[in-house]
Amino acid sequence: MLEQERIAALTPAAAAAGLQPGMRRAGAAALAPSIALLARDLPAENRILRAAALALLQYTPDIALAEPDTVLLQVDASLAYFGGPRALHRRVAATLRAMGLHASMGQAPTAQGAWLLARQAAPRAPRRVLKAATLARRLDALPCALLPSAQPRLDWLHDIGCRTLGALRRLPRAGLQRRCGTELVRALDTAYGAIPECHAWIQPPARFRQRLELPDYIEHAGAVLASARRLLEQLCGWLAVRQRAVRHLTLVLEHERGRHARPPTVLPLSLAQPAWQQPHLLGLLREKLGRLQLEAPVIALVLRVADTVEQPAASTCLFPDPGGTPAEHARLLDLLSARLGRERVLHAQPVADHRPETANGWQAAQDGPGGQGALPGLLDRPFWLLDPPVPLQVVHNRPVYAGQPLRLVRGPERIESGWWDAALTVRDYFVAEDAAAARYWLYRERDTEHARWFLHGRYA
Numbered sequence: 001m002l003e004q005e006r007i008a009a010l011t012p013a014a015a016a017a018g019l020q021p022g023m024r025r026a027g028a029a030a031l032a033p034s035i036a037l038l039a040r041d042l043p044a045e046n047r048i049l050r051a052a053a054l055a056l057l058q059y060t061p062d063i064a065l066a067e068p069d070t071v072l073l074q075v076d077a078s079l080a081y082f083g084g085p086r087a088l089h090r091r092v093a094a095t096l097r098a099m100g101l102h103a104s105m106g107q108a109p110t111a112q113g114a115w116l117l118a119r120q121a122a123p124r125a126p127r128r129v130l131k132a133a134t135l136a137r138r139l140d141a142l143p144c145a146l147l148p149s150a151q152p153r154l155d156w157l158h159d160i161g162c163r164t165l166g167a168l169r170r171l172p173r174a175g176l177q178r179r180c181g182t183e184l185v186r187a188l189d190t191a192y193g194a195i196p197e198c199h200a201w202i203q204p205p206a207r208f209r210q211r212l213e214l215p216d217y218i219e220h221a222g223a224v225l226a227s228a229r230r231l232l233e234q235l236c237g238w239l240a241v242r243q244r245a246v247r248h249l250t251l252v253l254e255h256e257r258g259r260h261a262r263p264p265t266v267l268p269l270s271l272a273q274p275a276w277q278q279p280h281l282l283g284l285l286r287e288k289l290g291r292l293q294l295e296a297p298v299i300a301l302v303l304r305v306a307d308t309v310e311q312p313a314a315s316t317c318l319f320p321d322p323g324g325t326p327a328e329h330a331r332l333l334d335l336l337s338a339r340l341g342r343e344r345v346l347h348a349q350p351v352a353d354h355r356p357e358t359a360n361g362w363q364a365a366q367d368g369p370g371g372q373g374a375l376p377g378l379l380d381r382p383f384w385l386l387d388p389p390v391p392l393q394v395v396h397n398r399p400v401y402a403g404q405p406l407r408l409v410r411g412p413e414r415i416e417s418g419w420w421d422a423a424l425t426v427r428d429y430f431v432a433e434d435a436a437a438a439r440y441w442l443y444r445e446r447d448t449e450h451a452r453w454f455l456h457g458r459y460a
Helices: 012-016 025-031 042-058 085-098 111-119 132-140 148-159 165-170 173-180 182-192 221-242 278-290 326-340
Strands: 063-066 070-073 209-218 244-254 265-275 298-304 308-310 346-350 360-364 384-395 398-401 407-417 425-433 439-445 453-458
Touching (some): 042 063, 042 070, 042 085, 085 221, 111 132, 132 165, 148 173, 148 182, 209 221, 278 326
Antiparallel strands (some): 384 398
């Protein structure tokens, strides 16, 4: 990465080829012709930095941006919730990796101290400190060149044998401030915790709409997921800091513009219950994209949320339900709907009709229970209805099924309904048993010269 025709940053592969920071473009091109040399894009870097800060809001609401290329997180109130400093460090690192970012991280009682620990060059040096006394010992061993305010006077400091922050602290403060200015002394004091730090915490937007330009054309829906995950991480951070949950979100896949322009592909995602957890949303999006056939290459992604609801309160039950919580059931419905299609995942919807074959309808499971009013009282009905009902023989005035006479144990229950349409029903229902105590639901026709018997249902 070039800034003013000199190398400002480079990958490990470029360093292995012999390139070094500060090298001119011509020398880098002559030494490693196959290495790509790109001009630094400060607006793009700022967008990525703000996107990372938005994603990290799921761990703390207090986040600030600092120079150069730094995101500061105040996590003292989050350590216990996320399982301690190591567990929180792993989760933050995983979130940054999911966004395609490689970060050097440090933890300390002060933001300036954490920043210095993160910038030290030693690969195996400790970068997590919890106590102020330990932080002072770690900082004393760091080179004073890490402080930006010390770099203009670095030659003079080295000439007098001052190469570490510990040696810099031992210099007379009046003389150090007179030669190097107040900025260097203030940076030292804030790093060691001698004076308090002030930060301007970022404010999340009122509505979520994030766009991501892709570095290259994507022609397979499965490859879209890796880029969409970066947007999901930002969404989860935004939902966490605002204490909101989402039921509907939309992923827009933008295609080529210009002469070969095509309309964008809109991928709506609906959930049975409000959600804000990244694994849940990512799993549903994976299923949706796995069933999508792209009609054109994708050049950009847009994730937007139209409306949100308050996050549901956590369950306070002393003994959790062994069958799973309502949230777990809702996640299962979301997963099945994303995998099989919304029109194939249905649940029963009672209908105000006494006829058994028409007393139930079906609707999408994600729509929740319908508004049919109060359900009738408990009825003795089998769950297995035969369609169509099976006609039965009658021997000695007893219905016979599969060669066995049936004994009527309960009934009749009279049903007369359907006079308003063509399916008029006039029946007497009975519960019957065979010799093995298996139960059946029968009915006999009424108002006919030769009343017939039918098997309409079987009990479990």
